[in-house]
Amino acid sequence: MKKITVGVIGAGRIGKLHVENMLQLPNILVKTISDPMLESAQAWGHERGIQQIVPDPQLLLDDPEIDAIFICSPTDTHVDLIKAAAKQGKHIFCEKPISFSDTETLEAYEAIKEANVKVQIGFNRRFDKNYARVQQCVTNHSIGQLHILKITSRDPEPPSLDYVKRSGGLFMDMTIHDFDMARFASGSEVTEVFVTGGALVNPKIAEVNDIDTAVISLKFANGAVGVIDNSREAVYGYDQRIEAFGSKGAAESRNEQETTVKLSTAESVSEDQPLHFFLERYNDAYICEIRAFFEAILTDTKPPCTFEDGIMAQRIAQATKESYETKKPVSVKFLS
Amino acid sequence: MKKITVGVIGAGRIGKLHVENMLQLPNILVKTISDPMLESAQAWGHERGIQQIVPDPQLLLDDPEIDAIFICSPTDTHVDLIKAAAKQGKHIFCEKPISFSDTETLEAYEAIKEANVKVQIGFNRRFDKNYARVQQCVTNHSIGQLHILKITSRDPEPPSLDYVKRSGGLFMDMTIHDFDMARFASGSEVTEVFVTGGALVNPKIAEVNDIDTAVISLKFANGAVGVIDNSREAVYGYDQRIEAFGSKGAAESRNEQETTVKLSTAESVSEDQPLHFFLERYNDAYICEIRAFFEAILTDTKPPCTFEDGIMAQRIAQATKESYETKKPVSVKFLS
Amino acid sequence: MKKITVGVIGAGRIGKLHVENMLQLPNILVKTISDPMLESAQAWGHERGIQQIVPDPQLLLDDPEIDAIFICSPTDTHVDLIKAAAKQGKHIFCEKPISFSDTETLEAYEAIKEANVKVQIGFNRRFDKNYARVQQCVTNHSIGQLHILKITSRDPEPPSLDYVKRSGGLFMDMTIHDFDMARFASGSEVTEVFVTGGALVNPKIAEVNDIDTAVISLKFANGAVGVIDNSREAVYGYDQRIEAFGSKGAAESRNEQETTVKLSTAESVSEDQPLHFFLERYNDAYICEIRAFFEAILTDTKPPCTFEDGIMAQRIAQATKESYETKKPVSVKFLS
Amino acid sequence: MKKITVGVIGAGRIGKLHVENMLQLPNILVKTISDPMLESAQAWGHERGIQQIVPDPQLLLDDPEIDAIFICSPTDTHVDLIKAAAKQGKHIFCEKPISFSDTETLEAYEAIKEANVKVQIGFNRRFDKNYARVQQCVTNHSIGQLHILKITSRDPEPPSLDYVKRSGGLFMDMTIHDFDMARFASGSEVTEVFVTGGALVNPKIAEVNDIDTAVISLKFANGAVGVIDNSREAVYGYDQRIEAFGSKGAAESRNEQETTVKLSTAESVSEDQPLHFFLERYNDAYICEIRAFFEAILTDTKPPCTFEDGIMAQRIAQATKESYETKKPVSVKFLS
Missing domain, CATH: 3.40.50.720 (NAD(P)-binding Rossmann-like Domain)
Structure with missing residues (x-):
């Protein structure tokens, strides 16, 4: 070999x-x-x-x-x-x-x-088995035609202000994964975005001209609509969910947890919080991702997450930034 | 008595x-x-x-x-x-x-x-124990300060075209419940809306100048943001959920089901679908609603769901309609 | 009428x-x-x-x-x-x-x-929609042939010692509901029982010659086996579950809860405890039970829960008591 | 190193x-x-x-x-x-x-x-994070004093008759894992067993003097009681659950699933079946198990699962076999 x-x-x-x-x-x-x-x-x-x-x-x-x-x-x-x-x-x-x-x-x-x-861009979430399953439910029409796509993506804790300054902003740094996921899971291009949000977690983030909380509306080329909601701080853990709703049903993924144990006491019935961060949650996905890259090299085939995918996610992030600045819906520029 | x-x-x-x-x-x-x-x-x-x-x-x-x-x-x-x-x-x-x-x-x-x-407007969902619990989690700050409010509201089957024509449109007929819920659960006014959607369930609904699928972004007076997603047809049942996310956590309600039974077979692991329609799902809420009205009369107190609440839900619906027509975010007019 | x-x-x-x-x-x-x-x-x-x-x-x-x-x-x-x-x-x-x-x-x-x-005995749980659904899964062979039946039945708090003294003992007072459920859900007679248990909640219960915690093995006439576990005190609420396992699958019911709300915070992810007592949990079942009785009178048909059912549940309770006293498996006497 | x-x-x-x-x-x-x-x-x-x-x-x-x-x-x-x-x-x-x-x-x-x-016996389930968590809830008294321990252990498909003949029987071959788990999770010795069961999955197993379905009552030295239920064939997958119930609450583990995805359609609401077999379910546990063995060698400490543990699980299996043959409860012989 x-x-x-x-x-x-x-x-x-x-x-x-x-x-x-x-x-x-x-x-x-x-x-x-x-x-x-x-x-x-x-x-x-x-x-x-x-x-x-x-x-x-x-x-x-x-x-x-x-x-x-x-x-x-x-x-x-x-x-x-x-x-x-x-x-x-x-x-x-x-x-x-x-x-x-x-x-x-x-x-x-x-x-x-x-x-x-061969070029592959690091959109690891495509390789997570939960996201992949929801995407398959769209692709194989288990849910019929896609009507609404909802992505929840919230980090467990905000990065430092220093990091935020160099990050390119919420959309380019964090939401870019969700923009790629929106394209991947829908099998369609995002044509228009509109964002509303603010620096609700940490007002100092506003001082560096960024936000930490956002609701982003999406329009897809295939007629479907969608929404991404982001926060830089979900105190209960890394909140990573997706729901695809269509003419014949809905597929949605819950968060992953360390154990399946439920503890019932006189005070409460509780279970594990979501896995705490991307290293735990996407551990397997990171391995699948590089396996896919090496497989593409060895078999001389196209990698599953291409440079074009990277361009489009970046353009959606840029359009969203423009929407935030202009307070208007903004069209996404396509590759000609 | x-x-x-x-x-x-x-x-x-x-x-x-x-x-x-x-x-x-x-x-x-x-x-x-x-x-x-x-x-x-x-x-x-x-x-x-x-x-x-x-x-x-x-x-x-x-x-x-x-x-x-x-x-x-x-x-x-x-x-x-x-x-x-x-x-x-x-x-x-x-x-x-x-x-x-x-x-x-x-x-x-x-x-x-x-x-x-005494005047009470029929926003029955305020009296549903699941919505009421989420609202309490906001009010008593179990979730800290509200950052994001998400409402999923999907009917099990679309009304007739004849009904649609006389209904005042999706926002005035169906989403108006969600607009009221957004105000109730957040404890704040909706200041701006933006909608994207289409006639995805039934293209004929477009012919009567209406839509059946929508994602509506919300801005609240208290700085929070939100989103409502609507469909006239969720084939798996009446999908009625809410999630309030804040600085100290999140409260979310699942759908109600007829039984708690899970059936595991060689083919699948399945459970009951959501209760099929508003008569089943909101049965108790309708009773609580009228009890509250009579209680307000008997004790000469303000009913829990006022004429002003009715005005504001109607105005958010009107602003959303304008947003749909102009394809722009639209401010909501307040009561002076 | x-x-x-x-x-x-x-x-x-x-x-x-x-x-x-x-x-x-x-x-x-x-x-x-x-x-x-x-x-x-x-x-x-x-x-x-x-x-x-x-x-x-x-x-x-x-x-x-x-x-x-x-x-x-x-x-x-x-x-x-x-x-x-x-x-x-x-x-x-x-x-x-x-x-x-x-x-x-x-x-x-x-x-x-x-x-x-017409005579009907008050085994209300037969009329609970969760138990009824599991029973249907046995009857209609959704789970194939029944192999194992498991019943969990735990009260939220122990009765007074005075009550215990007059109660006829755990099996006759509390487990008798589970014995009836075992017959109802299996569609078969219990032929043999064996019990192990003790006064673990309150040692004083041993002084009045009773126990408060039990695991009871069951043999059914149709070849299936089963188990009931009882406690006089589940501090987290009224714990009432059943599982029917068979050649083609399993049907199991979870507890009912007041709301479907999940609260996620930095400390825990929690949900409602089981409904606290039989008045809440079996409210609807009690109404269905008497409706069925009146229906049997009006239509001159056999009530759904007969005197014979009452005799058999009582006999299983007696056999279990004998098993506890003799520390041996005991056969259940049938109606000739 | x-x-x-x-x-x-x-x-x-x-x-x-x-x-x-x-x-x-x-x-x-x-x-x-x-x-x-x-x-x-x-x-x-x-x-x-x-x-x-x-x-x-x-x-x-x-x-x-x-x-x-x-x-x-x-x-x-x-x-x-x-x-x-x-x-x-x-x-x-x-x-x-x-x-x-x-x-x-x-x-x-x-x-x-x-x-x-150094000697370690291969009871891998002790190293599964779900079982380990429930065991901790017993050890750290999150559930107070243990009253009832319930173990469900069902294989996804029966072995060949040839295998069954050489296996030592259900208790020695399959339940032995559950006997060890009973000792591990309870932190106590099993003192008495009673079994009821049969060859319900495959009557031919009876011809080789074995059974494939069992309910085994347990008595523990610390006063608690318990039950194990076994089947050689759960058609929906490898069913591996445990519940520890005590004076201050209960801890229970659900099965692990491949994904967290729920699919809702007009026909049903379904999720993934339990992971299909021990290779998938206990993959991580097998790795932890050998790590612990090598750690014990390197640090010259006692391995976590000792020869004595192996003796006791074997003796419980032998007592259970005797119970099956004599149809009576049988005491377990302790190590002197």
Whole structure:
């Protein structure tokens, strides 16, 4: 069986997660990790037997032994890295969002089309078995024709203000997963968005021109309508649900819990809270995601979550931001 | 204990329901029912021991023995009947909506203020124990400050096109209950609405200039945001749920079911569908509603669901209709 | 429509409950109530418009206008009252158990067979929609052939020691409902029982030679096996569940709750406890039960819960008591 | 970190499962597998990079490099292998049951006590998070004092008659897990058992003197009572639940499901069946189980599931068999 040699750019939380998962896969060799915080990355990487930990991503890009690059560095580095990796003919797994700028994202798009490399964008939730099941209920028409799609997506705790400032805003940082899910689960394009919301969790978020609570109306190309509701802080845990309602029924997913145990006492009947964060909840999905990427490379097929998917999620986020600023519904620009 | 003598105008589905419920209450005498379909009303009423069944509501309004009037006739008759009943000093229970016209509703409002009679509008869902519990969780701050309010309200089957034509449209006919619930559960005014939707259940509904599927974004005066999703046809039953999400948690209600039985077989694990329609689901709420009305009369206190509540629900419905026509968010006019 | 005139013997908790329910039914007249605590019974009865409240049941038995007798007095009075009522040709609704003695119960049995009156024993749970649904799943073979029947039956709080002393013991007082349910739900006779248990809730119950916690194994004539578990105190509420498991699946009922609301906070995810006691939980079942009795009278058909059912439940209770005393499995005596 | 070298005896379903799991663990080297079906074991083992696949377990037992032995061969080989491994000073992980004979099991017990090696018996369910949570609720008195323990344990499909013949019977083969769970979850010894059951799934099982359906009453040393219900065939999946009821409440676990998705249609409201078999349901528990064994070796502490636990589960199984044969309650022999 063919072995795939991988280089990972960025050893932050998500970079480390992908490396840990790749270490479990047979036939995948994580050869090199690059990170500017060299010492800490080395300490972490050597413990896991990674051969090379380097400060500069160029060393990975230039390494002819490396077949595929994982881009897990900050968003503002993505486009340059995609262009460079494509030039070197390397397959690319890139975290979301591709960039904060449609123009730059399209430049990267041109580069990867020319290079004819495999590209997958990190929309891990598509690989979660609950979301996948609801999507199948839409696809196989168990619910008939889709009429209403509802996504609840609430984080367990708000990020730091520092993070918020650099994040690209709620829609680009957090809701982008939901925008992708809306397209994935509906099997249709989002054509128009309208948002209402505010900085209800932390008023200081308003000072950096962002919000933490939102209700976003969606219109789909196939006539269906939808809504996403977001919060940066659900104190009871990571709240991740979806409901697809159609002419023949509805499919909805509940949250996952650590155990199925119910405790009944004189005071209350209680059960476990939702799994606390994305690392627990989407653990299996992250593994399926990279398996799918490597499978696409090995079988020379299209990855399940494409660059085009990344462009569209980014455009919906941009339209939503515009809706927030103009207080009006905004159309989403399509790929021609 | 004081007896209250009641006259009921309109012996359609909802009029009959109120009469049946009043027949169970001690100290309430249903003396007279008026309905233009005299024969059928007589057959029904005499079987239940109602003394007088008459064609003309004036006979009730003029009867000095009658203390309270239930207005269960078509919406376009409400305003005149309210004015006439108020003039006669009769307490009034009026079905929703008060009217299709803000001007006319305000005329009725003047009349009842002058007459100083008790008026209650038929927003029965406030009296459902599930909705009431969620509302309490907001009021007593079990969920902290309200951030997001979500209402799902879907009928089990669409009305006839004939009904739709006379209904005042989806928002005035069906969503008006949800608009009232949004105000009740949030303890705040709705300040702005935006709707997206279509005639997805039955395209013929578009021909009479109405829709059957909608997602309505809400802004509240207290800063919270919300969403209502509606469908005229949920094939699996009457889908009636609410979720209040706030700074300290979330309270959500599931649908009611006939039994708690779960059947597990080689094919599936299944349970009961939601109770099929409003008569089953809100049976207890309808009884509580009229009990509250009579209680307000007997104790000379304000009924729990006032004329002002009726005005505001109607105005939100009108704003939503305008939003649908203009494809823009629309502000809701407040009572000065 | 024919009117049925009723006399009620015993105005304790269950007697009052039946009277309240009968007052809601058209065509049923509660003419007379007898109770030795005359004053308190009069106060209660007159408030509800009952014509005669008397100290001595003989007055009811002798009244030719009375069609049916409800026997709600202490168990040790049942047999004499049944015999007397049967002699007078009155239909009989008798609370469980019929008596504490098989011989006496059989004497009463002879009396009612001779008199050819309708007799129904008060096994109200048969009329609960959840139990009825599970029973239907057995009857209509949704679960195939029955293999295992499990009944959980736990009271929310233990009775007083005084009550326990007069109660006939756990099996005759409390489990007798479960014994009847075992026969009803299985559609088969219980042939053998074995019990293990103790006075775990309150050791003083052991001093009066009774227990408060039990696990009772059952063998059925149709080959199935079963188990009942009992406790006099489930601190979280009235725990009433059943599960029927068979060759093609399983049907199980959960407890009923006041609302369907789930509250999620930083501390816990909680829902309502089971409905607290039999008055709440079996409210509808008590009404259905007496409706069925009156229906049997009016249509001259067999009541759904017969004297024979009462005998058999009593015999299973007696066998279980013997099993407890001998620490061995004990066969149940059948009706020849 | 110290490396542990392992030899595995028996490459059947459970042996392979343990090997697969060990291959995922760092610092564990599976050096040798022995199996009489050499060719098939070699094909399987070489694919996974196992160095030696041999026909005779003696080669493992004699290998001084091997620290620990996994005994996954048929039950009738266990005792000799345990004695031999103990003699060689090897740590032992042995599948359940230890043997079919109390005398032989005690011989093995002497051997391991003398040799002072670590021994763990394969009661994997103790490591399942749902069972562990319920056990904690007992241990930490969230439910107060334990009064009733209920275990439901039903396989999704019956084994072949050939397997049944060699299995030692339902109690030794299948219920033994539940007997261990009863001791684990209650924190107490089972002192007496009584069983009722039959060959309801497949009458041919009766011909080989076994049953496939059982209800087993339990008495515990701490005064609590309990019940286990078993079936060899739950057509809807692997049904694995537990409920601990006590003076201050109850803790119960539901089955695990593949997804949390609920599908509502005009026909039904359905959800996923229980996970189909032990490989899916106890996947994580099997990994935790061997981790705990290796942890005990590395830290020189007592393994969490001891030889004594194995003896006691076996004795309860033997007592239950005697109860089935004598149709009487039977006391369980304790370790002196």
